Amino acid sequence: MTTADPTPDRGAAPSSVVLPRPPSLAPLLARGVLRSPFKRPGPGAPFPRTRLVLPSLRVDLGRLAAYERVCGFPTGEDALPVTYPHVLGFPLAMRLMSGGDFPLPLLGLVHTSIDITRHRVLPATGTYELTVYVAGTAAHRRGTEATVVTELRSAGGETVWASTSSYLARHRTDGAGAGGRPGRAPARAGHERPPLPAVEEWRLAGDVGRRYGAASGDRNPIHLFALTARLFGFPRAIAHGMWTVARCLAAHGTPPAALVRAEFRAPVLLPGAVTYAADDIGRFELRAAKDGRVHLSGEVLPLLT
Incomplete structure (x- = not known):
């Protein structure tokens, strides 16, 4: 060692x-x-x-x-x-x-x-x-x-x-910071892409964070209960960001060799309702069902080998 x-x-x-x-x-x-x-x-x-x-x-x-x-x-x-x-x-x-x-x-x-x-x-x-x-x-x-x-x-x-x-x-x-890793251009006000076509609405239970935490080991208090989340400034527990991208990819599907890119835009409060949206060229997003606020945006690209 x-x-x-x-x-x-x-x-x-x-x-x-x-x-x-x-x-x-x-x-x-x-x-x-x-x-x-x-x-x-x-x-x-x-x-x-x-x-x-x-x-x-x-x-x-x-x-x-x-x-x-x-x-x-x-x-x-x-x-x-x-x-x-x-x-x-x-x-x-x-x-x-x-x-x-x-x-x-x-x-x-x-x-x-x-x-x-x-x-x-x-x-x-x-x-x-x-x-x-x-x-x-x-x-x-x-x-x-x-x-x-x-x-x-x-x-x-x-x-x-x-x-x-x-x-x-x-x-x-x-x-003056770049606002992202090299190769990623920062989003500019007024230049947001139009919403992707809605596929289905998901109603998320209040225990999603606890169930994902038990499966992943990530039991950060902000994901578990409203009380523990409030200690860190959130009104309710929030879903793990990696749960949101995993849930979207489970619905979207991924080629055997693939490049996945995802950006976490806003927390998902639990319980809550979200809209999963996707197009036929590999892009997907998760939006608030109530007001359309984008929580997550991403894309899946086949990896050329």
């Missing part, structure tokens, strides 16, 4: 830490919250250069089935849903983001987008190597954004799945 310098600088070469098992999420969340008031976010701050590696990973099929049920994927197939490797990697990402060398406060950190590349269908019964690392930080017009990369490799060392997530820490800025 190799270990990293506990206070790596921005120019240091990455080092790897091999973990014997996934870390427990609850202590990491508590640690990150306690450290949040002492963080001073900024795009020039050093970030952890450690790559966390979980070798010989096997999927718990019981937890996978629970995840498939709450997200609407078919159960019993020997195939991982396209979003499931994010669940596998989230404890490692939380270990990095709750650390003292991560420059952004975990409290109030917002998952703003995710890009997923799947090269082929992944057997649920396979053995994989999982790697998670922070790729960098960048100025955003509303604060500072960190990019976290998750990679899944087959037993033969082939990268079969990868994702890039953006997490935003809001703070006062001069407004």
Whole structure:
């Protein structure tokens, strides 16, 4: 096992830490919250250069089935849903983001987008190597954004799945940030695309956050109960962003080799009603049934191999 310098600088070469098992999420969340008031976010701050590696990973099929049920994927197939490797990697990402060398406060950190590349269908019964690392930080017009990369490799060392997530820490800025990762143009007022055709309306129960939290392990208080969500400024519990994109992809379908892009635009309050919308060229979105506010927008593209 190799270990990293506990206070790596921005120019240091990455080092790897091999973990014997996934870390427990609850202590990491508590640690990150306690450290949040002492963080001073900024795009020039050093970030952890450690790559966390979980070798010989096997999927718990019981937890996978629970995840498939709450997200609407078919159960019993020997195939991982396209979003499931994010669940596998989230404890490692939380270990990095709750650390003292991560420059952004975990409290109030917002998952703003995710890009997923799947090269082929992944057997649920396979053995994989999982790697998670922070790729960098960048100025955003509303604060500072960190990019976290998750990679899944087959037993033969082939990268079969990868994702890039953006997490935003809001703070006062001069407004000059790019407002997104390279390659993504920020939305401009007055240039929003017209709504996609509505496919169906979903009525979401108040326990969606608790059921997804039980299946994924992500039991952030903002997703569980109205009382715990109010402590963080929300009027009611909100759905996990990754549940919203998984639920949309379960309805939309994904080619075996695909690129998925999704942007989280506004929280979904629970209970509530949303409209799932999609077109025939791969775009999808989730809107508030009452006023049409867009919660999530995304697209699925076939990956040319």
